Amino acid sequence: MSKKKIDTAVINHDTSYVDRKQWPQWQRILFRISFIFFILIAIPNNPHWYTHV
Amino acid sequence: MVYPCVNIDWWNLDYRDLYDICRFGSGVNYFGTTTFGARLLGYSIWVNTLIFATIAGLLWTLIVKILKRERKEYERLYYWLNVIVRYRAGLGIIGFGFTKLFPVQMPYPSLGLLDTDYGDLTAQKIFWLSFGIVPWYQVFAGVLEVGAGALLFFRRTVAIGAALLVGALGAIVVVNFAYDGGVHVYSSYFVLLSLFLLVPYYKPFYKVFVKEIPAQVSLFFPVFATPLQVVRYSLKALTIFLFIGVFFYLQYLDFRYDPYKQPSTAGYKAFRGNYAVSEFKLNGVEHPYDPLDTVRWQSATFEKWSTLTFKVHRPLPLDLSNGGGDPKRDVNRTFEISGVAGGQRAFHYYIDTVTQTLYLEDKYKPIPDERNKTADSGGDRGVRNYISLNDVKIYGPTISLEEWIPAEVKRRLGNEADYVHPKARTTRRLREFAKADELAKREIRQRFVVRYTIQNDGERVILRGVDENRDSLYVVLDRVKKDYKISPGKLVAGQYE
Known part of the structure; x- marks a missing residue:
């Protein structure tokens, strides 16, 4: 009996913008806050990092 | 104008050059290190950043509404945010992990430390040492951290890498709180980043592990044109080559020749060992054995590296750091005194065998150096954080x-x-020593000078000289054999032969 591979991840490759699913408003707001927060804590803001390194 | 990476000599790298790229904290620190006056155990920078991000995020929402430029979704931006967070967390934990994979972060206890009573060590020191006496366990922790970091470089293994990080670093956060380790903020950082990376997986995990029904994860991957794909693979390959391949080799060199928390210069061989103080004279006045005498040395050790330690029965100021950081000069490597009470003193020495003289300088100094300068906020800047x-x-x-x-x-x-x-004479080391004389002039630390005489093949060492208070000193040390129940095993850092 052949085994059927079941993929556990659905990879949504670049679809055109029109085809993409709408995010609810709360998700968009939360994303904007998270985006700014994580960029700020994940990228060095210390000039020492750039000069010392 | 600052240019990234221009200071590093890529042809004579030090492990710390790469470590410093990986090791930093960031966030909104323009409002200081408190939130409305509260330090919040060091987490105030996160809270300030969150307040700032919330205001900015709401403004962003307002502006797109006013301009009527509201988007349906942010799949592509979310993807790139994930990439940044994945690489930030991956590189950071690899930098941390390698110092455990080649066990140097928690060194094996020195003779002076073994000669300290258990109750005279801080909780942080006891935890660090209990890791240090079992180097293989430290290696295991290192493999786990480097492995978890490497899994974050690949999109399909993010879930397992991030889940491992939450578990491993979550435990380290609790350890730092329980033992007062001082690195709770930086270890929490990886937990936070990993929890963010796991966002697409929470629902499917709940379905599979709790409801026990099939589930699929929905991920968005952009399609790259061929030239961009080449750039992407090249950058990824370069990162893996540099931060796993080259880093592995550099950390090996550090472990082998210059373990960053231990002095790297070999101690004088004839001295090495534990000593009882048989005679002690100060300004010609004999101080006979008395464990309560506040001046007399109670016991002494010469380490396998260039340190003399001795114990006195009086309170001394403590070095409350974890003995880490990036000093290259042996005198500034202070793991031997950090978190150690009980009157245990450690002096770095230069030896002049021609005149049989030791030039000693106190490892403790009241104003410690700023360490981990590149780490900045959220990082651990050593003692300067609290002093x-x-x-x-x-x-x-x-x-x-x-x-x-x-x-x-x-x-x-x-x-x-x-x-x-x-192989350990890296450009970083040479640069630091080129500035060492200038920096030493600004340091405040005690110094003294003694002549030594070795008798009976090193069974007895006599020290004569002037101590740090210009009092004349005469000490007779007789070797004692300490039969400790722990041994370093085969994974021994440094080269002292």
Whole structure:
């Protein structure tokens, strides 16, 4: 009996913008806050990092 | 104008050059290190950043609404945010992990530390040492951290890498709180980043593990045109080559020749060991054995590296750091005294075998160096994080730097930068030693000078000289054999033969 591979991840490759699913408003707001927060804590803001390194 | 990465000599790298790229904290620190006056255990920078991000995020929402430019979704931006967070967390934990994979972060206890009573060690020190006596366990923790970090470089293994990080680093956060380790903020950082990376997986995990029904994860991957795909694979390959391949080799060199928390210069072989103090005279006055005498040395050790330690029965100020950081000069490597009470003192020495003289300098100094400069906020800047310079009582050294070692002896001692194996003479080390004399002039630390006589093949060492208070000192040390129940095993850092 052949085994059927079941993929556990659905990879949504670049679809055109029109085809993409709408995010609810709360998700968009939360994303904007998270985006700014994580960029700020994940990228060095210390000039020492750039000069010392 | 600052340019990234111009200071690093890529042709003579030090492990710390790569470590410093990986090791930093960030966030909104323009409002200081408190939130409305509260330090929040060091987390205030996160809270301030969150407040700032919330206001900015709401403004962003308002502006797109006013301009009627509201988007349906942010799949592509979310993807790139994930990439940044994945690489930030991956590189950071690899930098941390390698110092455990080659066990140097928690060194094996030195003779002086083994000669300290258990109750005279801080909780942090006891935890660090209990890791240090079992180097293989430290290696395991290192493999776990480097492995988890490497899994974050690949989109399909993010879930397992991030889940491992939450578990491993979550435990380290609790350890830091329980033992007062001081690195709770930076370890929480990886937990936070990993929890963010797991966002697409929470729902499917709940379905599979709790409801026990099939589930699929929905992920968005952009399609790259061929030239971009080449750039992407090249950058990824470069990151893996540099931060796993090259880093592995550099960390091996550090472990082998210059373990960053231990002095790297070999100690004088005839001395090495534990000593009982058989005779002790100060200004010609004999101090017979008395465990309560506050002046007499109670016991002494000469380490396998260039340190003399001795115990006195009086309270001394403590070094409350974890003995880490990036100093290259042996005198500034203070794992031997950090978190150690009980009157245990450690002095770095230069030895002039021609005149049989030891030039000693105290490892403790009231104003410690700033460490991990590149780490900044959220990182661990060592003692400077909690010390208030106004509170430090400063007693200048009685013996000045100029008086301490005569020029002729200095010439004989040569360049300390060359005391280590050639492979450990990195550009970073050479640069630090080039500035060492200037920096030493600004340091406040005690110094003294003694002549030594070795008798009976090193069974007895006699020290005669002038101590840090310019009192004449005469000490007879007799070797004692300590039969400790722990041994370092085969994974021993440093080269001292």
